[in-house]
Structures are given as structure tokens and as C-alpha cells.
Amino acid sequence: MVRNPVTSPLFFYLIWFVAGLLLCGLLTMRVLDQGYMADIGIDRWRTALVAAADASAFRELFAVSFPPLALSADLLVGLLPGTAGVPLPLLVNVLAGATAAALWAGLLQGAGYGRLPAGLIALALLAQPPLQQVVASGSGGILGVLAFSLLVPAAIRMRHSGDVNAMAMVGVALALMMFSAASGVYMMLALLPFMVVLAPSGMVSRSPLGVLLVLLFPGCFTLAGYLYINWIFGGSAFAFAAGVDAVIRGAAANIGAHPWLLGWGHTVPGSLLAGAVMALLSLPLLPVALGRVMDRQARFTLLMLALAVLAAIAIGSLTRYLDHPSRLLVYLLPLGVVALVAAGPARLPVSLALLLALVSLAGGWLVQGYEPAPVADNWRQAMAGQNVAQMQTLDDAAFGRLLRNTGDIALDADASGMLVPGRGEADGLVLTSTDRLKADMVVGHISTEYVALQDPGSPRGERDRISQAFSTLWRDGPVGGTLVASRGAWRLWRMPDQSKAVRNGESRGGQGP
Numbered sequence: 001m002v003r004n005p006v007t008s009p010l011f012f013y014l015i016w017f018v019a020g021l022l023l024c025g026l027l028t029m030r031v032l033d034q035g036y037m038a039d040i041g042i043d044r045w046r047t048a049l050v051a052a053a054d055a056s057a058f059r060e061l062f063a064v065s066f067p068p069l070a071l072s073a074d075l076l077v078g079l080l081p082g083t084a085g086v087p088l089p090l091l092v093n094v095l096a097g098a099t100a101a102a103l104w105a106g107l108l109q110g111a112g113y114g115r116l117p118a119g120l121i122a123l124a125l126l127a128q129p130p131l132q133q134v135v136a137s138g139s140g141g142i143l144g145v146l147a148f149s150l151l152v153p154a155a156i157r158m159r160h161s162g163d164v165n166a167m168a169m170v171g172v173a174l175a176l177m178m179f180s181a182a183s184g185v186y187m188m189l190a191l192l193p194f195m196v197v198l199a200p201s202g203m204v205s206r207s208p209l210g211v212l213l214v215l216l217f218p219g220c221f222t223l224a225g226y227l228y229i230n231w232i233f234g235g236s237a238f239a240f241a242a243g244v245d246a247v248i249r250g251a252a253a254n255i256g257a258h259p260w261l262l263g264w265g266h267t268v269p270g271s272l273l274a275g276a277v278m279a280l281l282s283l284p285l286l287p288v289a290l291g292r293v294m295d296r297q298a299r300f301t302l303l304m305l306a307l308a309v310l311a312a313i314a315i316g317s318l319t320r321y322l323d324h325p326s327r328l329l330v331y332l333l334p335l336g337v338v339a340l341v342a343a344g345p346a347r348l349p350v351s352l353a354l355l356l357a358l359v360s361l362a363g364g365w366l367v368q369g370y371e372p373a374p375v376a377d378n379w380r381q382a383m384a385g386q387n388v389a390q391m392q393t394l395d396d397a398a399f400g401r402l403l404r405n406t407g408d409i410a411l412d413a414d415a416s417g418m419l420v421p422g423r424g425e426a427d428g429l430v431l432t433s434t435d436r437l438k439a440d441m442v443v444g445h446i447s448t449e450y451v452a453l454q455d456p457g458s459p460r461g462e463r464d465r466i467s468q469a470f471s472t473l474w475r476d477g478p479v480g481g482t483l484v485a486s487r488g489a490w491r492l493w494r495m496p497d498q499s500k501a502v503r504n505g506e507s508r509g510g511q512g513p
Contacts, residue, residue, distance in 0.1 A: 012109065013102045016119040020101025020126055024094040027127070027383075028136045032090075034382035035389025037418070038375045040247065041138015042393070044089040046420045048074035050413050053426035057413075057433040063233035066240040066247050068226065069179040070140035085424055089138035096142045097135050101126045103149055104337045111341040117350040121340070124357035125333050128364040130282070130326035133379040141330060144184035147176035149334040152305060155198055156338070159301045162200040167214045170195065175219040179226070182248045183316075183327055188219065190312035194304045250321030251373070258323045259371035265317035265325075275313040275325045279306070282367040283332050285356035289339035292347040302339050306332065323373035326364070336360075392460075395488030397422030399452075402485045403492065408449040410437055415454070415463040419490070432465050441469045446478070446495060455489040 047065055051058040052075055065071050073096075074088040083091065101122045108118035126132075134141035151173035157166035174191065177184035196204065199211045227237040236242060244253045251258045258265075264274035280287060286306065293299040309331050316322030340353055368376055378388040400422025403409060407428030413420055420426050430437050430448045440446050446466075453474050454461035461467045467474055473493065477483055480496030 009106075012115060013106055016105040016122060017098045017102040019119060019123060020098035021094060023101070023123055023126060024097035024132070024135050027132050028090055028094060031136050031379055031382035032087075034385065034387050035393075036136060036378055036382035037087075037389075037393060038137035038139070038378075040375075041087065041089045041136075042418055042421065043247075044070060044074060044138050044140075045087050046413060046416065046418075047071060048078055048088045049420050050426045050429075050431065051075060052078055053429070054431055054433065057426075057431055060233050060433050063229040064239045067140050067143075067179050067181055067184070069176065070143060070181065073143070087138070087421070090136065093135040093138065093140075093142045096146050097126055097131075100142070100146050100149060103146070104334075107153070107337055107341050112345050113340070113350055113353065114345075117354060121354055121357045122337070124354065124361060125285075125336060127361060128282070128330065128333060129361070129368045129380075129383075130364050130376075131330045131333060133368065133376050134327070134330060136379060137375055139183075140181035141183050141327065143180035144177045144187065145330055145333060147173045147180055147184065148187065148331050149337070151177070152302070152334050152338045153341075155195075155305065156298050156301045156342070159198050159200065159297045162203045164214065167199075167211070168218075171215045171218040174215070175222050178219055179222065182250060182321065183312075183331075185248065186312045186316045186319075186321065187308070187328065187331055190308045190315055191305075192216075194308045194311075198301055198304055248321070250316070251323040252320040255320055258373050260322065260324045260373065261317065261320055263371060265322060268314050268318055271314045271317040271325075272310055275310050275329075278325050278367045278370070279310065279329055279332060281363045282326070282329050283336050283360050284363060285353070285360050286332055286336045286339055288356055289336065289343050289348055289353075292343040293339060294347070295342055298338075298342040302335055302342070306335055309335075324368070324371070324376060326368045326376065327373075329367070392488065393418050395490065399485070399487040399490040399492075400424075402487065403452065406450060406492075409492070410440070410446055410448040410451040410453075410466060412453070412465045412467075415460050415465075416452075417460070419452075437466075441465070444470075446470070446473075448495065450484065450492055450494055451478075452490060452492045454491075458489045461489060 047061055048071060051061045051071065062068060062071060070092070073092045077083060077092050078088050104122035104125060105119040108121055109115055113121065131142065131145065151170055154166045154169035154173065157163050158170055174188050178188045195215050204211055230239040231237045240246065241248045251261060255261050264270040290299060290302055293302070309328060312328050313322060313325050316328060322328065340348060369380060372380065382388050396416065396418035400419040403423050408430060409428060410430045412432045413426065413429065414432070432438065436447065451466065451473065453467045454464045455474055456462065456464065456467040456471055474491055477493045478495050482494040483491060484494050485492040
């Protein structure tokens with residue numbers, strides 16, 4: 001018997017993957033057209049381009065960059081044809097969002113919600129404003145949500161029967177969450193005590209160490225390796241968290257710009273109370289579905305995991321990482337999907353489920369707009385059609401375009417913003433991670449044909465290692481050198497011919513921008 005391809009499971013997943021791809025892609029393109037680009041997405045894009053172009057930079061960046069799983073995904077997607085000039089983090093996030101839509105639709109269809117309603121409910125949940133802001137910002141949060149979507153069904157199976165395979169899946173999902181996004185780290189920390197509660201009591205009483213070993217081994221093993229690599233290449237096991245603007249620190253570097261941390265998030269009781277109210281408002285589908293789940297073990301598991309999300313909000317607020325609860329409330333979406341699956345269409349009709357999913361869109365927009373973080377506020381303005389482009393970002397990108405046909409340029413990429421993405425590639429750049437430029441900075445003599453640096457008195461120029469090592473170079477230039485280009489705080493100097501002779505033992509021509 002030949003199966004109709006239209007009714008095959010593969011076609012079902014493919015159609016809703018494409019639908020999710022279009023949804024995420026169109027919404028992301030809308031805000032990009034209005035100049036929206038979050039710093040975390042810019043940093044991720046620049047890191048991927050630099051790591052792909054320079055072996056020494058790859059070793060150091062892959063070792064100390066966080067989250068490493070997001071960087072790995074960016075590098076892999078960057079190998080695909082046609083991705084030149086495409087924001088790699090956003091492309092990865094859009095693909096992850098489409099995968100989540102297909103996965104959620106498959107779970108719902110398997111529970112009996114029907115092919116079309118299952119896909120529509122999945123798309124409505126995928127369109128949640130906080131989740132779409134995560135996708136467009138370039139953070140790895142959507143990868144964490146995708147990993148959590150694997151954890152939730154496995155946790156229910158683990159609670160039911162103590163299935164070792166389910167426990168292994170929970171452990172793998174925890175590890176994936178931890179290395180997908182900073183928000184995943186806080187979720188993982190909050191989940192640890194709940195994992196012990198969710199394991200079958202008989203199994204915990206017989207072998208508590210064995211339970212913890214199965215659940216935590218994937219995460220602990222990969223974490224130990226990651227910390228060791230940080231120690232080797234970064235000089236410290238926690239090199240990935242050393243900078244004040246490290247991703248893992250979140251909003252801690254600029255608390256005053258985040259109303260949440262100055263208000264409800266300032267205390268643990270306040271963060272728990274406000275987080276609970278926001279959870280109910282942003283996803284009313286979840287409590288309604290939970291109330292109709294007849295399976296006690298499934299209901300208990302979902303409730304514990306929902307409480308873990310609130311605990312993560314409290315932990316993130318206490319450590320001053322969390323700029324707004326909506327960053328972690330997106331982890332409730334897989335719980336909503338699985339709650340619908342556990343309830344089934346017999347107790348929660350398709351029409352009501354779809355209505356609640358649509359109402360959740362309005363709730364998510366409302367919650368996101370309450371004391372919003374600056375990055376979320378910019379996204380909301382961009383969605384409303386307002387241009388939110390930052391002048392510094394425009395200057396960086398424009399200066400990068402000026403350097404497209406120029407090579408042998410000394411540059412501190414870590415403090416360059418959109419310059420490398422604007423240039424389109426990092427080939428031809430001599431970075432501060434290379435032995436050559438490190439030696440130049442030690443001897444006080446730049447051997448490259450060009451040097452690009454920022455005003456050492458500007459906020460970002462204070463972190464530009466070349467500008468700080470050669471404090472007068474930006475203003476006065478090298479003796480005998482030529483100012484080739486200038487944009488904003490950036491200047492490109494061509495070094496004098498004698499510096500090239502010192503470098504190569506002979507004069508070597510170069511193409512200017």
C-alpha cells in the first residue's frame with residue numbers, strides 16, 4: 001500500500017516547520033527593517049565571523065565565549081551556501097523557532113487535536129511577543145526553549161515509570177539548556193531540586209546517587225570540560241564570566257537601565273509574586289489546561305516545572321541577571337503545549353485551546369510592556385513601525401563597509417560592534433588574538449599595513465586594546481602615515497612604508513578602501 005505523501009508524518013512536520021519559518025522570518029525582518037539589532041545578537045554574529053576566519057581566534061573564542069552551543073550552531077549554519085551577509089544568529093534562531101513549531105504541532109496532533117488545529121495552536125504560541133523578541137534579539141533563548149520542549153515530556157515519563165531512557169533525555173536536555181543561553185543556566189539551576197522531587201520516590205530511596213548521576217552526568221561532564229578549556233585558553237575556569245558585560249551577567253552591568261531590577265525584582269518575594277502574576281497573564285492557557293489534566297503524575301510534573309520557572313525568575317533577579325521576567329516566562333510555552341497534550345481534546349476542546357492560545361498573544365504583549373527592558377522596548381517600537389536604529393551601530397556598519405576590499409588591518413574585534421558584520425567577513429583582519437598583533441603591542445610598533453581604532457576617550461574606545469596601547473595614534477596617526485577613512489569614533493590609518501619594510505623585509509603594496 002502506497003501512503004499518500006500529503007498525509008505522511010514527515011509532510012506534516014515539514015509543513016508546520018515551513019509555517020514557523022515564515023512566521024519567525026517575517027516578524028524578524030520587520031524589526032530589522034526598522035533598525036532593530038540587539039547588542040547580544042551583534043556580539044554573537046561578530047564572534048561567529050571572527051572564529052570562522054582566524055584559527056587562533058577560534059580557539060580562544062570557542063573556549064571562553066558563552067553560550068558555546070549557540071556559537072557552534074552559528075558556525076555550522078555559516079557553512080551553508082547563500083549565508084554570506086546574513087545575520088547568522090538570527091538565522092539560527094529562526095530555524096530553531098520553526099523546529100519548535102513543528103515539534104509542538106506534532107505533540108498536539110499526536111494527542112488528537114487534528115492536523116490543522118494542532119499547527120495553528122503551535123503557531124499562536126510561537127508568535128508570543130516575548131519569544132519573538134528573543135528570536136529577533138539574537139540571544140540563544142529560543143535554543144533553550146527548544147531543549148526544554150524535549151525535557152518536559154521526558155520528565156513526565158520519568159515520573160510515571162522511572163524510565164532510564166527518559167532520565168537520560170532529561171539529563172541531556174539540562175545540558176543543552178545550560179549551554180544554549182544564559183537564561184538556560186538559570187533555568188537549570190532552578191530545576192535541580194525539582195528533578196529530585198520528580199524522580200520516582202522508590203528509585204530515589206533505593207539509589208539517590210544513581211538518580212543524580214543519570215540526571216546530572218551530561219551537564220556535569222560537559223561543564224567540567226568547558227571550565228577546563230576556559231582555564232587553558234582564558235587563564236581562569238570562569239573566564240567566560242570575567243567581563244562586566246559578559247552574557248552570563250545579563251543586566252548586572254547596567255542595573256539602573258532596567259526598571260524590573262529597581263522595582264519588583266529587587267527582592268525575592270517581590271520577584272516571585274510579580275512573576276506569578278505575569279505568568280498567569282502571559283499564558284492563561286497553562287492554568288486552564290492544568291486544571292483539566294486527569295493524570296495526577298503529569299499534572300504534578302507540570303506544576304513542579306512551572307514553579308521551577310518562577311524560581312528561576314527569583315534567582316535571576318537576585319543575581320541581577322534578569323532584565324525582565326518575560327525572558328524566562330517563555331519557558332512556560334512548552335509546559336502549555338504538554339499540558340494541552342495531557343488534557344486532550346476530550347477535556348479541552350480544540351476551539352477553546354485555540355482561543356486561549358490567541359488570548360495568550362495579548363497577554364504576552366501586555367506583560368512584556370510592563371516595566372520593559374530597553375532591548376524589549378526597542379523591539380516593541382520596531383514592531384509598531386518606528387525606526388530604532390542606533391547611531392553607533394550605523395557608524396560601525398558603515399565603517400565596516402569601507403573596509404570590505406582592504407586587508408592586513410589591525411583591529412580589536414572584541415570592541416568593534418557591527419564593524420565586522422558590516423564588512424561581511426573577518427578575513428584580512430589582524431586581530432588582538434593573533435601572536436603577530438600581540439607582539440606588536442608589546443614592542444610598541446604596529447607591523448600591519450593598516451590600523452583601525454576608536455577614539456580612546458569614547459566609552460567603547462576605553463575597551464579598545466589598540467587605542468589604549470597607542471593612546472595618541474587615533475588623534476595624531478603614525479609618523480608618515482595617512483588617514484584613509486573616518487566614520488563616527490572610528491579612524492583607519494595607513495602605516496608608513498618603513499613599517500611594511502620592517503615587517504616583510506621589503507616594500508609590499510596594498511589596496512586602500
